[in-house]
Amino acid sequence: MISETEFGFYLKQARERKGFSVNQLALESGISNAQISRIENGLRRAPKPETIRKLAEALHIPYEEMMEKAGHMPDERRQEIPPWATSKDKRDFKKMLEEDGEIMFDGIPINDVDKQRIMHVLTGFFWEAKQMNKRKKPNDPDGDKV
Template sequence: MYFYDKLRDLRKLKGFTLRELADRSGVSAAYISQLENGNRGIPSPEVLMKLSEGLNTSYSELMDIAGYLESTPSTEKFQSNPVNLRRFLRENELLFDGILLTEEDKEWVERMLTVLFWKQRQESKVEDPPTT
Protein backbone atom coordinates (compact mmCIF):
# COMPACT_ATOMS: atom_id res chain seq x y z
CA MET A 1 0.00 0.00 0.00
CA TYR A 2 1.30 3.42 -0.92
CA PHE A 3 1.59 6.50 1.28
CA TYR A 4 -1.34 8.21 -0.44
CA ASP A 5 -3.62 5.21 0.20
CA LYS A 6 -2.64 5.15 3.86
CA LEU A 7 -3.13 8.90 4.25
CA ARG A 8 -6.62 8.73 2.72
CA ASP A 9 -7.52 5.69 4.84
CA LEU A 10 -6.30 7.42 8.00
CA ARG A 11 -8.27 10.59 7.22
CA LYS A 12 -11.44 8.61 6.56
CA LEU A 13 -10.90 6.48 9.66
CA LYS A 14 -10.76 9.67 11.70
CA GLY A 15 -13.97 10.86 10.00
CA PHE A 16 -12.55 14.01 8.42
CA THR A 17 -13.34 15.47 5.02
CA LEU A 18 -10.52 17.01 3.00
CA ARG A 19 -11.72 20.49 4.02
CA GLU A 20 -11.85 19.54 7.71
CA LEU A 21 -8.32 18.14 7.62
CA ALA A 22 -7.15 21.26 5.80
CA ASP A 23 -8.75 23.50 8.43
CA ARG A 24 -7.33 21.45 11.30
CA SER A 25 -3.81 21.13 9.87
CA GLY A 26 -3.19 24.34 7.95
CA VAL A 27 -2.33 22.31 4.82
CA SER A 28 -4.44 23.26 1.80
CA ALA A 29 -7.26 20.93 0.76
CA ALA A 30 -5.94 21.00 -2.82
CA TYR A 31 -2.51 19.78 -1.68
CA ILE A 32 -4.02 17.05 0.53
CA SER A 33 -6.18 15.95 -2.42
CA GLN A 34 -3.10 15.77 -4.66
CA LEU A 35 -1.29 13.72 -2.00
CA GLU A 36 -4.21 11.31 -1.65
CA ASN A 37 -4.54 10.90 -5.40
CA GLY A 38 -0.85 10.13 -5.80
CA ASN A 39 -0.22 13.30 -7.82
CA ARG A 40 2.41 14.53 -5.37
CA GLY A 41 5.42 12.84 -3.89
CA ILE A 42 5.98 12.20 -0.21
CA PRO A 43 5.52 15.47 1.71
CA SER A 44 8.26 17.03 3.80
CA PRO A 45 8.56 16.21 7.51
CA GLU A 46 7.20 19.71 8.23
CA VAL A 47 4.00 19.00 6.29
CA LEU A 48 3.73 15.59 7.96
CA MET A 49 3.90 17.34 11.35
CA LYS A 50 0.98 19.58 10.39
CA LEU A 51 -0.99 16.60 9.06
CA SER A 52 -0.34 14.60 12.23
CA GLU A 53 -1.73 17.44 14.31
CA GLY A 54 -4.77 17.76 12.03
CA LEU A 55 -5.39 14.02 12.09
CA ASN A 56 -4.81 13.76 15.83
CA THR A 57 -2.29 10.98 15.21
CA SER A 58 1.35 10.50 16.04
CA TYR A 59 3.98 12.25 13.98
CA SER A 60 6.16 9.14 14.08
CA GLU A 61 3.34 7.07 12.54
CA LEU A 62 3.12 9.44 9.55
CA MET A 63 6.91 9.59 9.28
CA ASP A 64 6.96 5.79 9.24
CA ILE A 65 4.28 5.35 6.54
CA ALA A 66 5.97 8.09 4.48
CA GLY A 67 9.18 6.05 4.56
CA TYR A 68 11.29 8.50 6.56
CA LEU A 69 11.71 5.99 9.39
CA GLU A 70 13.04 2.49 9.09
CA SER A 71 10.14 0.10 9.60
CA THR A 72 10.29 -2.46 12.33
CA PRO A 73 8.22 -5.64 12.18
CA SER A 74 5.71 -4.20 14.66
CA THR A 75 5.10 -1.07 12.55
CA GLU A 76 5.04 -2.58 9.07
CA LYS A 77 1.27 -2.95 9.13
CA PHE A 78 -0.87 0.15 9.38
CA GLN A 79 -2.23 0.36 12.91
CA SER A 80 -4.74 2.78 14.30
CA ASN A 81 -4.64 3.99 17.86
CA PRO A 82 -8.06 4.19 19.49
CA VAL A 83 -9.39 7.68 20.06
CA ASN A 84 -11.17 8.51 23.33
CA LEU A 85 -14.50 9.67 21.91
CA ARG A 86 -15.57 11.59 25.02
CA ARG A 87 -12.30 13.54 25.02
CA PHE A 88 -12.49 14.04 21.26
CA LEU A 89 -15.98 15.53 21.60
CA ARG A 90 -14.89 17.87 24.36
CA GLU A 91 -11.57 19.04 22.89
CA ASN A 92 -12.37 19.61 19.22
CA GLU A 93 -14.48 21.98 17.18
CA LEU A 94 -16.98 19.75 15.41
CA LEU A 95 -19.26 20.20 12.43
CA PHE A 96 -22.44 18.26 11.72
CA ASP A 97 -23.99 18.78 8.30
CA GLY A 98 -21.93 21.96 7.96
CA ILE A 99 -23.10 23.42 11.30
CA LEU A 100 -20.57 24.14 14.01
CA LEU A 101 -21.60 22.38 17.22
CA THR A 102 -21.78 24.51 20.36
CA GLU A 103 -20.54 23.26 23.72
CA GLU A 104 -24.18 22.53 24.60
CA ASP A 105 -24.63 20.56 21.35
CA LYS A 106 -21.53 18.50 22.10
CA GLU A 107 -22.79 17.84 25.64
CA TRP A 108 -26.07 16.53 24.20
CA VAL A 109 -24.19 14.27 21.78
CA GLU A 110 -22.13 12.95 24.67
CA ARG A 111 -25.28 12.31 26.74
CA MET A 112 -26.97 10.50 23.85
CA LEU A 113 -23.95 8.27 23.30
CA THR A 114 -23.81 7.51 27.02
CA VAL A 115 -27.48 6.46 26.98
CA LEU A 116 -27.00 4.30 23.88
CA PHE A 117 -23.98 2.49 25.31
CA TRP A 118 -25.63 2.08 28.72
CA LYS A 119 -28.75 0.60 27.05
CA GLN A 120 -26.61 -1.77 24.97
CA ARG A 121 -24.73 -2.95 28.07
CA GLN A 122 -27.99 -3.52 29.94
CA GLU A 123 -29.42 -5.53 27.03
CA SER A 124 -26.29 -7.67 26.77
CA LYS A 125 -26.53 -8.44 30.52
CA VAL A 126 -30.09 -9.69 29.99
CA GLU A 127 -29.03 -11.84 27.02
CA ASP A 128 -26.08 -13.32 28.91
CA PRO A 129 -27.37 -14.01 32.43
CA PRO A 130 -24.63 -14.70 34.97
CA THR A 131 -23.83 -18.35 35.55
CA THR A 132 -23.68 -19.64 39.09
Protein backbone atom coordinates (compact mmCIF):
# COMPACT_ATOMS: atom_id res chain seq x y z
CA MET A 1 0.00 0.00 0.00
CA ILE A 2 1.31 3.43 -0.88
CA SER A 3 2.13 5.75 2.00
CA GLU A 4 0.58 9.18 2.47
CA THR A 5 3.97 10.77 1.77
CA GLU A 6 4.41 8.87 -1.53
CA PHE A 7 1.00 9.90 -2.85
CA GLY A 8 1.53 13.46 -1.67
CA PHE A 9 4.86 13.60 -3.51
CA TYR A 10 3.21 12.16 -6.64
CA LEU A 11 0.43 14.77 -6.49
CA LYS A 12 2.88 17.63 -5.97
CA GLN A 13 4.99 16.50 -8.94
CA ALA A 14 1.89 16.21 -11.14
CA ARG A 15 0.72 19.68 -10.08
CA GLU A 16 4.13 21.23 -10.73
CA ARG A 17 4.43 19.51 -14.15
CA LYS A 18 1.12 21.14 -15.05
CA GLY A 19 2.52 24.50 -13.86
CA PHE A 20 -0.18 24.96 -11.23
CA SER A 21 0.19 26.51 -7.81
CA VAL A 22 -1.77 24.89 -4.98
CA ASN A 23 -4.33 27.69 -5.32
CA GLN A 24 -4.69 27.12 -9.09
CA LEU A 25 -5.24 23.39 -8.57
CA ALA A 26 -7.80 24.20 -5.89
CA LEU A 27 -9.70 26.44 -8.32
CA GLU A 28 -9.52 23.92 -11.17
CA SER A 29 -10.52 20.91 -9.07
CA GLY A 30 -12.93 22.36 -6.52
CA ILE A 31 -10.80 20.86 -3.72
CA SER A 32 -9.68 23.30 -1.02
CA ASN A 33 -6.09 24.49 -1.12
CA ALA A 34 -5.73 23.44 2.54
CA GLN A 35 -6.77 19.87 1.68
CA ILE A 36 -4.39 19.74 -1.30
CA SER A 37 -1.57 21.04 0.88
CA ARG A 38 -2.26 18.43 3.58
CA ILE A 39 -2.23 15.66 0.95
CA GLU A 40 1.00 16.89 -0.62
CA ASN A 41 2.71 17.18 2.76
CA GLY A 42 1.67 13.68 3.84
CA LEU A 43 -0.57 14.99 6.61
CA ARG A 44 -3.65 13.31 5.15
CA ARG A 45 -4.06 9.80 3.82
CA ALA A 46 -4.71 9.28 0.12
CA PRO A 47 -8.01 10.98 -0.70
CA LYS A 48 -11.32 9.33 -1.47
CA PRO A 49 -11.95 8.28 -5.07
CA GLU A 50 -14.28 11.24 -5.75
CA THR A 51 -11.55 13.67 -4.68
CA ILE A 52 -9.06 11.79 -6.84
CA ARG A 53 -11.45 12.07 -9.79
CA LYS A 54 -11.59 15.86 -9.41
CA LEU A 55 -7.80 16.14 -9.08
CA ALA A 56 -7.22 13.83 -12.06
CA GLU A 57 -9.59 15.83 -14.26
CA ALA A 58 -7.98 19.15 -13.25
CA LEU A 59 -4.47 17.80 -13.93
CA HIS A 60 -5.48 15.87 -17.09
CA ILE A 61 -4.19 12.62 -15.62
CA PRO A 62 -6.07 9.36 -16.21
CA TYR A 63 -8.30 8.64 -13.21
CA GLU A 64 -7.21 4.99 -13.10
CA GLU A 65 -3.54 6.01 -12.93
CA MET A 66 -4.15 8.35 -10.01
CA MET A 67 -6.33 5.74 -8.23
CA GLU A 68 -3.52 3.22 -8.59
CA LYS A 69 -0.96 5.73 -7.27
CA ALA A 70 -3.26 6.33 -4.28
CA GLY A 71 -3.38 2.61 -3.59
CA HIS A 72 -7.10 2.27 -4.36
CA MET A 73 -6.85 0.11 -7.45
CA PRO A 74 -3.83 -2.21 -7.61
CA ASP A 75 -2.95 -3.82 -10.94
CA GLU A 76 -4.02 -7.27 -9.75
CA ARG A 77 -7.55 -6.01 -8.99
CA ARG A 78 -7.92 -4.45 -12.44
CA GLN A 79 -6.81 -7.72 -14.04
CA GLU A 80 -9.67 -9.53 -12.32
CA ILE A 81 -12.25 -7.75 -14.46
CA PRO A 82 -13.67 -10.50 -16.66
CA PRO A 83 -13.69 -10.11 -20.44
CA TRP A 84 -17.51 -10.29 -20.59
CA ALA A 85 -17.95 -7.23 -18.33
CA THR A 86 -19.78 -4.36 -20.01
CA SER A 87 -19.04 -0.69 -19.38
CA LYS A 88 -22.08 -0.62 -17.05
CA ASP A 89 -20.64 -3.59 -15.12
CA LYS A 90 -17.31 -1.80 -14.78
CA ARG A 91 -19.09 1.38 -13.63
CA ASP A 92 -20.99 -0.65 -11.00
CA PHE A 93 -17.74 -2.22 -9.83
CA LYS A 94 -16.01 1.17 -9.58
CA LYS A 95 -18.96 2.52 -7.57
CA MET A 96 -18.68 -0.42 -5.17
CA LEU A 97 -14.95 0.27 -4.68
CA GLU A 98 -15.47 4.01 -4.24
CA GLU A 99 -17.83 3.67 -1.30
CA ASP A 100 -15.24 4.69 1.25
CA GLY A 101 -16.73 3.95 4.65
CA GLU A 102 -14.69 2.92 7.67
CA ILE A 103 -14.50 -0.86 7.89
CA MET A 104 -14.74 -2.07 11.46
CA PHE A 105 -14.79 -5.43 13.20
CA ASP A 106 -16.02 -5.65 16.78
CA GLY A 107 -15.74 -1.85 17.04
CA ILE A 108 -12.08 -1.77 15.94
CA PRO A 109 -11.01 -0.30 12.56
CA ILE A 110 -9.53 -2.91 10.21
CA ASN A 111 -5.95 -2.28 9.11
CA ASP A 112 -4.94 -1.72 5.46
CA VAL A 113 -3.63 -5.26 4.91
CA ASP A 114 -6.91 -6.79 6.07
CA LYS A 115 -8.87 -4.23 4.00
CA GLN A 116 -7.00 -5.39 0.89
CA ARG A 117 -7.81 -9.03 1.71
CA ILE A 118 -11.48 -8.16 2.19
CA MET A 119 -11.55 -6.19 -1.08
CA HIS A 120 -10.02 -9.15 -2.90
CA VAL A 121 -12.79 -11.44 -1.62
CA LEU A 122 -15.49 -8.83 -2.39
CA THR A 123 -14.11 -8.44 -5.90
CA GLY A 124 -14.54 -12.15 -6.53
CA PHE A 125 -18.08 -12.13 -5.12
CA PHE A 126 -19.02 -9.05 -7.16
CA TRP A 127 -18.00 -10.56 -10.50
CA GLU A 128 -19.51 -13.94 -9.63
CA ALA A 129 -22.85 -12.27 -8.81
CA LYS A 130 -22.73 -10.18 -12.02
CA GLN A 131 -22.12 -13.29 -14.10
CA MET A 132 -24.95 -15.16 -12.38
CA ASN A 133 -27.33 -12.24 -13.04
CA LYS A 134 -26.41 -12.27 -16.73
CA ARG A 135 -27.43 -15.93 -16.97
CA LYS A 136 -30.95 -15.20 -15.68
CA LYS A 137 -33.59 -14.09 -18.10
CA PRO A 138 -35.02 -10.65 -17.22
CA ASN A 139 -38.56 -12.02 -16.83
CA ASP A 140 -37.44 -15.12 -14.90
CA PRO A 141 -36.25 -14.19 -11.39
CA ASP A 142 -35.33 -17.82 -10.56
CA GLY A 143 -33.03 -18.18 -13.57
CA ASP A 144 -34.92 -21.27 -14.82
CA LYS A 145 -34.68 -22.03 -18.50
CA VAL A 146 -38.04 -21.81 -20.16
